[in-house]
Amino acid sequence: MLGYSSVMRHLRVALLQLKVGKSKQENVSRAIDKLRGIVSDHGPKSPSWTGKNKNLLCILPECFNSPYGVKYFNEYAETIPDGFTCNELSKAVKELGIYLIAGSIPERETAGSSTLYNTCTVWAPDGTIIGKYRKMHLFDIDIPGQIRFQESETLSPGNALTAIQIDEAKIGLGICYDMRFEELARIYRNDGCNFLVYPGAFNMTTGPLHWTLLQQGRATDTQSYVATVSPARDESSEYVAYGHSSIIDPWGAIMVDADAEETYVVKDLDFGVCEKVRAQIPISKQRREDIYKTLKVTF
Ligand SMILES: NC(=O)CC(=O)C(=O)O
Secondary structure: OHHHHHHHOEEEEEEEEOOOOOOHHHHHHHHHHHHHHHHHHHOOOOOOOOOOEEEEEEEOOOOOOOOOOHHHHHHHOEOOOOOHHHHHHHHHHHHHOOEEEOOOEEEEOOOOOOOEEEEEEEEOOOOOEEEEEEOOOOOEEEEOOOEEEEHHHOOOOOOOOOEEEEOOEEEEEOOHHHHHOHHHHHHHHHOOOOEEEEEOOOEOOHHHHHHHHHHHHHHHHHOOEEEEEOOOOOOOOOOOEOOOOEEEOOOOOEEEEOOOOOEEEEEEEEOHHHHHHHHHOOHHHHOOHHHHHHOOOOO
């Protein structure tokens, strides 16, 4: 019984920090080629498979089929699940036998509609979608002289949380700017999640300051694993992504940081660690909901 539960607690996770360019077809086929490479080196039939894992979960970056910029979203948007990108992903996960959190793509609500979202789809090895999440907090910031970005000029916010179960991992989804909102992570934690996944594309202003700090914060708050997946840094693009796709463990320690170039990283996550941290530092039982609820904010 002990052996069985320890087998089931491990999930192998691969983050693909993809180079994203202007051709949608090339972006999608490049992602799928890279996934083939990951599966051949780290999938269940590879020599590196530990025997502890049941499944391989691969994760793509935010906006992996389109340049990240408000002027591109309408041109690149597709309906889900019948657009080009979803068709290709469905075939790929079936061929490769993997779970896939497909970063995000610009989504058109229905054919002919002008309503667009920044949307993450989650795929099972049988080629079906098992989750869909629309970015809830839009990235609208203005730091004079550094960066102004207003996703709300072309995108609408999603209004629903999405959690999915893969083996022992209960995964709460967010996209990039969502990581700044601790309430979202708290709701996922309260709902039993032990893994938070944020495809993201921070930039060269906010990335060095906040990217790792926020992930460590969310991991420490929720005593969960946190993974982020960014596009690779491309100094020649209009929006320069920070890179540094990472996994943070439930203690808040950095397990892996992919730096800036196109690459992938693979880690085996043991969800027994969440239980240990939660038992040893039992903050979720020590929360003073009685005070938080009645506290009058006077400022
Ligand atoms: N791109 C984003 O959604 C968020 C970001 O870059 C930031 O919060 O900084």
